[in-house]
Amino acid sequence: MDIRDNLKQRLIGAVVLLLIGIAFFPLVFNAAGYEERKLESRIPAAPEVARVVQTEMPPPVKIEQTPVAPVTETPVVSAPVAEITESLEALRPSLNPAEEAPTLDADQVPAAWALQLASFRQESNARELRARLIDAGYRVYIRHGEDVVRVFVGPEMQRGRLEELKLLLQQEYGLEGMIVRFTTQ
Incomplete structure (x- = not known):
């Protein structure tokens, strides 16, 4: 079997x-x-090329060159020195870097600061304020809390810059802010 x-x-x-x-x-x-x-093959046949016989050549084109007058004087442009100096002074930082050097915390991480401008219960209000501040050229971010949405400007390594910014924003927008330690959470 x-x-x-x-x-x-x-x-x-x-x-x-x-x-x-x-x-x-x-x-x-x-x-x-x-x-x-x-x-x-669906490729069409090559077209016939018609040849044109030219019997007479056109006359050559004459290009006339006009002499350029030599420059005898160097043009001088005078800049308003006072205005430039004022502009540069306005751009000069008003902080002393030696006094405002970033500090390190207990974990040897540089301490950064943020300016908390407002807290809202409705997120739409916080987003509206953030949009207005971003349009004005500020670095703005939003953090969600338990019941509120907070609007911050910053972060900055030098607290003094935020103090000046706080005064500026108080004048422009009427917002009383407070400087807080910046965290990533």
Whole structure:
């Protein structure tokens, strides 16, 4: 019975392989290559190039050069020195970097400061204030608390800059801010 079972298994295996071959034969040998070779070209023939015979050449164009007068004087532009000096003075930092050097906290991380301007219960109000301040050129961000949304300006490494900014924003927007330690959370 071992020989019969073995023969039976071989015949069943051969039939299964034959059925698989019949199923995959059309997929592999579908004559697609034969059809590709029989395709006609749809590329149009090259157009004929008409040749124009020119019998007479046009006269050459003459370009006249006009002499440029030499520059005898160097133009001098006078700048208003007083206005430039005032502008530079306005841009000069009013802080002394030696006095306002960034401090390190207990973890040896530089301490940064932010100016908390307002707290709102409605986020839309905070976003509106943030948009107005960003349009005015300030660096502004929002933090969400438990029941409030806070609007901050900063951060700055020098607390003195925020003190000046606090006065400026109080004059421009009427906002009483408070300087707080900047955190990333």
